[in-house]
Amino acid sequence: MYKFRRPAPAKSIMFAVNYDDGRTAYMWVDATGRLIDDRLVGPIAKEQQEQGLLPEGTISGIKRVR
Numbered sequence: 001m002y003k004f005r006r007p008a009p010a011k012s013i014m015f016a017v018n019y020d021d022g023r024t025a026y027m028w029v030d031a032t033g034r035l036i037d038d039r040l041v042g043p044i045a046k047e048q049q050e051q052g053l054l055p056e057g058t059i060s061g062i063k064r065v066r
Helices: 038-051
Strands: 012-019 024-030 059-064
Touching (some): 024 038
Antiparallel strands (some): 012 024
16 A cells, blocks of 8 residues: 655755846755744845855845745
């Protein structure tokens, strides 16, 4: 007999980062061991901008994609 298997939880969460000039960049945040609260993504995006992982510019919004 086959038993129902739950899907494995996502290992990373994808966010769309929108800029005030119309550009959109995507970033992935690892969700190892805890769920990512959407309110905590803003500081993570700023940190990734400082590291050069996201383009420079004014961020107008961040939305969870997947």
